[in-house]
Amino acid sequence: MSEFLQSLVRGLGTGSIYALLALGFVIIYKSTRVISFAQPAFMLAGAVLVSYLTAEVGFFVAVPVAALVIAVLALGVERTVLRPMIGKPVFVVAIITIGVDVVVRVVTNAFIGLDVRQVGDPWGLDTVSLLGVDVQQRYLVMFATTVVVVAVLFAFFRFSRVGLAMRAVAHDQEVALAQGISVGSVFALSWAIAGGLAALAGVFVATGAGVDQQLWIVALKALPAIILGGLDSLGGAVVGGLAVGVVESLVGTYQDGVAPWLGPNFALVAPYVLMLVVLLVKPYGLFGSREVERL
Amino acid sequence: MKGRPELYTSYAQDTAFLNTRPKRAWTGALVAFALLVPFMLADDLLMLLATGFVAAIGAIGLNIATGYAGQVSLGHAFFLAIGAYTGAALSGDPDGRVLGFGVTSLPVWLLASGLVAGLAGLVVAPLAVRLRGLYLAIVTLGLVFLGEHVFREWTSLTGGPGVGRPAAVPELFGVRLDRPSEFFTGPQQLYLLMFVLLVIFGVLARNLVRSRIGRAFAAVRDRDLAAAAIGVDLSRYKALAFAVSSFYAGVAGSLLFVVNGFFDPGSFGLLLSVQYIAMVLIGGAGTISGAVMGALFITLLPRVTRELPAVLPFVSSDATGAVTVFQVEAVLYGLLIVVFLIVEPRGLFGIWVRVRNYWRTWPFSY
Numbered sequence: 001m002s003e004f005l006q007s008l009v010r011g012l013g014t015g016s017i018y019a020l021l022a023l024g025f026v027i028i029y030k031s032t033r034v035i036s037f038a039q040p041a042f043m044l045a046g047a048v049l050v051s052y053l054t055a056e057v058g059f060f061v062a063v064p065v066a067a068l069v070i071a072v073l074a075l076g077v078e079r080t081v082l083r084p085m086i087g088k089p090v091f092v093v094a095i096i097t098i099g100v101d102v103v104v105r106v107v108t109n110a111f112i113g114l115d116v117r118q119v120g121d122p123w124g125l126d127t128v129s130l131l132g133v134d135v136q137q138r139y140l141v142m143f144a145t146t147v148v149v150v151a152v153l154f155a156f157f158r159f160s161r162v163g164l165a166m167r168a169v170a171h172d173q174e175v176a177l178a179q180g181i182s183v184g185s186v187f188a189l190s191w192a193i194a195g196g197l198a199a200l201a202g203v204f205v206a207t208g209a210g211v212d213q214q215l216w217i218v219a220l221k222a223l224p225a226i227i228l229g230g231l232d233s234l235g236g237a238v239v240g241g242l243a244v245g246v247v248e249s250l251v252g253t254y255q256d257g258v259a260p261w262l263g264p265n266f267a268l269v270a271p272y273v274l275m276l277v278v279l280l281v282k283p284y285g286l287f288g289s290r291e292v293e294r295l
Numbered sequence: 296m297k298g299r300p301e302l303y304t305s306y307a308q309d310t311a312f313l314n315t316r317p318k319r320a321w322t323g324a325l326v327a328f329a330l331l332v333p334f335m336l337a338d339d340l341l342m343l344l345a346t347g348f349v350a351a352i353g354a355i356g357l358n359i360a361t362g363y364a365g366q367v368s369l370g371h372a373f374f375l376a377i378g379a380y381t382g383a384a385l386s387g388d389p390d391g392r393v394l395g396f397g398v399t400s401l402p403v404w405l406l407a408s409g410l411v412a413g414l415a416g417l418v419v420a421p422l423a424v425r426l427r428g429l430y431l432a433i434v435t436l437g438l439v440f441l442g443e444h445v446f447r448e449w450t451s452l453t454g455g456p457g458v459g460r461p462a463a464v465p466e467l468f469g470v471r472l473d474r475p476s477e478f479f480t481g482p483q484q485l486y487l488l489m490f491v492l493l494v495i496f497g498v499l500a501r502n503l504v505r506s507r508i509g510r511a512f513a514a515v516r517d518r519d520l521a522a523a524a525i526g527v528d529l530s531r532y533k534a535l536a537f538a539v540s541s542f543y544a545g546v547a548g549s550l551l552f553v554v555n556g557f558f559d560p561g562s563f564g565l566l567l568s569v570q571y572i573a574m575v576l577i578g579g580a581g582t583i584s585g586a587v588m589g590a591l592f593i594t595l596l597p598r599v600t601r602e603l604p605a606v607l608p609f610v611s612s613d614a615t616g617a618v619t620v621f622q623v624e625a626v627l628y629g630l631l632i633v634v635f636l637i638v639e640p641r642g643l644f645g646i647w648v649r650v651r652n653y654w655r656t657w658p659f660s661y
Contacts, residue, residue: 035429084637091367096636102629106622223433263448272437283425
């Protein structure tokens with residue numbers, strides 16, 4: 001039982017990383033109808049920036065500063081690269097973001113070098129006993145932070161004027177434009193928010209393990225999460241992210257005993273299997289809105 | 296109708312494979328030039344070009360699904376892998392360390408690789424019918440990850456990561472094409488083989504897309520609901536697009552490693568899929584010759600960047616300097632995708648069209 005609970009907490013911890021990334025994907029998708037494949041690069045860049053800043057100003061100052069810097073970087077990318085592409089086929093724009101991803105990542109990798117950099121988080125691999133179960137502190141911090149961030153985001157979209165504008169743009173760009181909303185600045189803002197979330201996720205991935213050149217691969221786990229939840233549902237992104245984390249962790253714990261023929265490391269691809277199964281039943285994910293089709 | 300080359304007097308003339316005289320002349324000249332190349336270039340360049348031709352076959356395949364039928368696929372690497380392993384296993388040594396059946400005849404394993412990959416495409420097709428746009432793109436991306444896992448674990452077929460297995464054996468009527476013969480060196484023979492195959496598969500694809508099926512693909516791409524309304528069977532044509540595309544991927548996959556002679560499961564990752572997408576988009580989506588241009592461009596790019604240290608002294612050629620060739624190559628690759636899609640969305644083919652139109656109306660600019 002305690003093995004199950006440990007595995008569950010670990011899953012919720014890593015799942016909250018995926019949820020943060022998935023939120024970024026969904027926020028960009030909702031406003032611009034494009035999936036930004038540049039998220040992994042922003043995540044990596046955030047983690048690297050923290051690993052440099054933390055020695056100067058301490059971890060807790062470094063994280064918000066890094067998130068802010070990456071947000072500005074993402075905003076800049078949107079303004080220079082994505083803005084000229086408004087109205088072009090979404091797939092072409094998505095491929096452009098792959099190009100952006102490659103460029104940003106190569107530049108970032110040059111700052112990592114061949115060794116592993118530490119982000120200097122205060123938790124490391126320390127554990128704490130919770131209701132008789134040993135859990136690593138960093139998983140609790142990740143989960144708690146994600147809950148706070150999600151609550152703030154939801155409040156922002158629900159109660160602020162800018163959030164309302166973003167919802168309007170997500171609903172119908174032309175009508176929003178007619179109501180005097182600057183769709184361009186909504187696009188920029190959604191990229192900035194997504195960049196900040198990615199940076200935060202990057203820091204959490206790096207806690208305990210450190211930053212190396214392969215860190216970005218973690219961000220790809222957010223893809224099954226967003227498909228699972230539905231591309232345009234913020235709640236779906238959170239649920240999808242947590243589900244992916246939990247499934248991955250539980251499969252990792254039990255698959256060796258239950259189905260060894262699937263091979264070691266099956267846990268890494270389990271989210272994709274889950275995604276395929278869900279899509280066969282619900283082609284727009286669990287919470288995604290069905291496309292209205294008419295001629 | 297002498298002197299009026301663009302006057303068509305029959306429908307057949309209008310829809311002919313090469314419908315204008317300049318097209319015929321240029322195609323002839325290009326083929327003749329390509330056949331002369333092996334006697335002018337060094338062997339390592341020939342090998343590179345041969346790889347480029349194979350990549351072109353794969354890019355044509357992806358273009359059929361993505362460029363013509365509008366079914367966005369990021370899973371091309373998966374189908375390439377299926378082709379590569381089918382070919383390698385069929386022609387492999389029966390007594391070897393990895394699975395092999397000893398059927399070394401090239402036409403046999405080439406077709407088999409295509410067919411197995413095509414079948415895999417058909418299996419995936421139901422998803423393609425239900426999903427569209429970016430949902431489909433990410434699901435096909437999931438295929439690549441699942442494939443990577445399977446190939447990593449199935450070591451009796453693939454040899455396992457880092458170890459790998461020999462690629463398919465190119466043998467035609469009892470003659471090994473990768474070994475020097477009386478008249479040609481190995482690379483010359485491989486170059487010619489790949490070129491001939493590219494021409495065959497290119498012509499086949501071109502004919503497919505200008506047939507009834509191709510028009511159905513275009514209708515599905517432009518608006519699938521409208522296509523359904525005018526009587527195009529959506530699930531049939533989407534499945535067909537995936538099957539044909541995977542067939543080409545299988546063929547290309549089985550040939551892709553013949554030049555190196557060796558490959559391992561790590562070759563078929565997300566990067567390979569992205570490379571093929573880049574070939575299609577940089578070359579020009581929805582054109583066969585564009586796919587070929589894009590494939591050659593992407594294949595030759597690393598070779599060009601390797602010459603950079605001679606021109607730019609701050610770029611170092613090994614992995615130790617501040618700016619290495621590998622970094623420049625990766626950045627260039629990303630930048631090219633971005634710049635091409637923003638500035639010239641129709642790709643290299645679009646540039647060619649503009650050059651052609653300039654000379655067509657010369658000396659008037661429009």
